[in-house]
Amino acid sequence: DPDRKTEVVLLACGSFNPITNMHLRLFELAKDYFHETGKYKVIKGIISPVGDAYKKKGLISANHRVTMAKLATKNSDWVEVDDWESCQSEWLETLKVLRYHQQKLLSADVTNSLQDAVPITKLGRKRKQEPNRHEPIKKKNQSPVVKSVPQVKLLCGSDMLESFGVPNLWKLEDITEIVEKHGLVCISRAGNNVQKFIYESDVLWRHKNNIHLVEEWITNDISSTKIRRALRRGQSIRYLVPDVVRAYIEKNGLYSAESEDRNAGLVLAPLQKHASDPRSSQALN
Amino acid sequence: VRMRSRIPVILLACGSFNPTTNMHMRLFELARDHLHQTGQYQVIEGIMSPVSDSYGKQGLVSARHRVAMARLALETSDWIRVDPWESQQDTWTETVKVLRHHYNEALRTFQSKDFTRNKHPMESSMEDSLSCQQPVLPELKLLCGADFLQTFKTPNLWKEEDIKEIVGKFGLVCISRAGSDPSQLIQESDLLSKFQHNIFLVREWIQNEVSATQIRSALCRGLSVKYLIPDSVIAYIAQHNVYTAESERRNQGQLLQPLRLQNTAINPLRD
Numbered sequence: 001d002p003d004r005k006t007e008v009v010l011l012a013c014g015s016f017n018p019i020t021n022m023h024l025r026l027f028e029l030a031k032d033y034f035h036e037t038g039k040y041k042v043i044k045g046i047i048s049p050v051g052d053a054y055k056k057k058g059l060i061s062a063n064h065r066v067t068m069a070k071l072a073t074k075n076s077d078w079v080e081v082d083d084w085e086s087c088q089s090e091w092l093e094t095l096k097v098l099r100y101h102q103q104k105l106l107s108a109d110v111t112n113s114l115q116d117a118v119p120i121t122k123l124g125r126k127r128k129q130e131p132n133r134h135e136p137i138k139k140k141n142q143s144p145v146v147k148s149v150p151q152v153k154l155l156c157g158s159d160m161l162e163s164f165g166v167p168n169l170w171k172l173e174d175i176t177e178i179v180e181k182h183g184l185v186c187i188s189r190a191g192n193n194v195q196k197f198i199y200e201s202d203v204l205w206r207h208k209n210n211i212h213l214v215e216e217w218i219t220n221d222i223s224s225t226k227i228r229r230a231l232r233r234g235q236s237i238r239y240l241v242p243d244v245v246r247a248y249i250e251k252n253g254l255y256s257a258e259s260e261d262r263n264a265g266l267v268l269a270p271l272q273k274h275a276s277d278p279r280s281s282q283a284l285n
Numbered sequence: 286v287r288m289r290s291r292i293p294v295i296l297l298a299c300g301s302f303n304p305t306t307n308m309h310m311r312l313f314e315l316a317r318d319h320l321h322q323t324g325q326y327q328v329i330e331g332i333m334s335p336v337s338d339s340y341g342k343q344g345l346v347s348a349r350h351r352v353a354m355a356r357l358a359l360e361t362s363d364w365i366r367v368d369p370w371e372s373q374q375d376t377w378t379e380t381v382k383v384l385r386h387h388y389n390e391a392l393r394t395f396q397s398k399d400f401t402r403n404k405h406p407m408e409s410s411m412e413d414s415l416s417c418q419q420p421v422l423p424e425l426k427l428l429c430g431a432d433f434l435q436t437f438k439t440p441n442l443w444k445e446e447d448i449k450e451i452v453g454k455f456g457l458v459c460i461s462r463a464g465s466d467p468s469q470l471i472q473e474s475d476l477l478s479k480f481q482h483n484i485f486l487v488r489e490w491i492q493n494e495v496s497a498t499q500i501r502s503a504l505c506r507g508l509s510v511k512y513l514i515p516d517s518v519i520a521y522i523a524q525h526n527v528y529t530a531e532s533e534r535r536n537q538g539q540l541l542q543p544l545r546l547q548n549t550a551i552n553p554l555r556d
Contacts, residue, residue, distance in 0.1 A: 021307070021512040028509035075516065218499050218513065221492035230491070236314035239307040240491060242512075243361050 005041040007150035022222040045079035053091040062086035071244040091269035095174040158188035168274040179207035231255040291327035293423040305358040308495040316458040319487040331365035348372035357517040377542035431461035441547040456483040
């Protein structure tokens with residue numbers, strides 16, 4: 001059916017420390033992009049904050065980060081927050097989070113299909129009545145046409161894509177499966193190096209049709225790092241993060257010089273995990 | 286012991302606000318933080334003054350909408366407000382006149398408070414008695430982007446005496462983005478250099494260049510502008526169908542009002 005659009009779910013993984021208007025914009029930009037192609041329909045957006053075991057410097061407790069993300073998406077009718085990843089006691093590879101959400105969709109789909117299914121006996125009776133028909137009978141009560149399961153794609157900025165090149169941060173086999181089986185939606189600003197980065201990697205080049213590049217024309221550099229810096233200096237972050245997030249940060253006194261020192265000196269979980277794994281030091285190309 | 290009090294400052298931003306974006310409101314926040322961190326000022330108010338329809342800029346929608354949208358955008362702010370005075374004038378008003386109007390209004394308010402204070406000295410608040418016997422007159426400063434500073438260079442656009450008044454009597458708080466540095470612009474002008482103590486340059490390190498033009502363009506194409514302008518403004522635009530291909534064509538081919546008047550102006554920055 002050429003008119004059927006592929007359903008897409010956008011998954012954004014990250015620290016969200018804190019969530020900013022820029023993070024939220026990524027979803028809007030990706031959704032518009034897919035709709036404009038005429039081939040896809042974005043049905044859901046998922047924000048999955050990383051667990052505390054990630055051990056990134058300045059990372060505050062997952063409870064706060066998840067709460068802020070939920071506050072930020074309260075009035076969104078399609079973007080939601082999932083805390084499964086943040087609840088795990090150990091750090092999880094991004095691929096595992098992708099697989100988890102894809103599996104969740106598959107299971108939901110099977111459940112829905114079972115609910116719609118018609119008992120087999122009825123079907124048998126219909127066939128008996130029309131023995132000479134060779135074309136498939138397209139009747140309302142027949143077993144449902146197999147509906148394609150929504151695809152989960154990883155939504156990110158060019159910084160994450162380019163982090164594929166950081167030694168020991170990603171396993172090559174993970175990157176391969178991410179772009180091959182799932183797909184990437186990468187938002188970057190005009191004049192970026194992303195296309196060059198893809199060109200220089202055999203793995204990414206091979207699956208470039210599954211890497212969707214979206215250009216952000218409105219320069220929007222609201223990084224969480226800058227937000228935390230502004231807060232430490234007593235500067236306003238209004239209009240850079242949703243107001244409910246700003247109020248929450250203020251009320252709970254999050255982000256200070258002390259919080260920025262958390263995990264100082266510790267090795268980032270993926271680096272720790274992959275240090276002894278020969279598979280991770282494989283070059284991206 | 287007399288405590289040195291900070292000079293109260295009111296920030297005034299003039300512009301189309303077509304529509305008001307998160308960036309417009311950021312300008313106020315940045316300016317306030319900057320002035321506070323000098324230790325010498327206390328920003329007591331922010332005023333957004335949308336230009337009148339007679340400005341004649343292409344795509345400018347009715348002032349009624351622009352003021353309504355600004356009001357919605359500023360709902361959550363406890364110190365910035367929109368003032369429709371400029372938008373209600375029959376003809377386009379020079380920036381210096383808008384400054385004068387709001388300064389006089391501020392003085393009036395200040396003097397009435399002062400009058401009350403002197404009449405009932407025992408009833409004055411703790412704050413009043415602490416901020417010394419002679420309360421400080423508020424200053425009104427024009428809040429703008431670096432592009433505004435640039436326009437001072439356009440021949441015949443400004444009268445020299447107006448620039449002197451804007452920069453000398455009132456003062457400028459000029460926000461520029463991370464990449465650019467307007468101090469050179471100031472150095473290149475004798476007039477601006479003279480008043481550089483009254484020109485506050487603020488660098489915006491967190492780039493957030495949400496231009497209203499891009500917003501309107503996105504809206505016309507059915508693209509999302511969520512998280513770039515407040516939700517309440519998005520809802521208003523949808524409800525009233527404010528921006529359309531037709532609204533973008535308004536004033537097409539027309540000359541901007543200040544440019545129309547420039548025949549009468551002397552070349553301001555030929556120093």
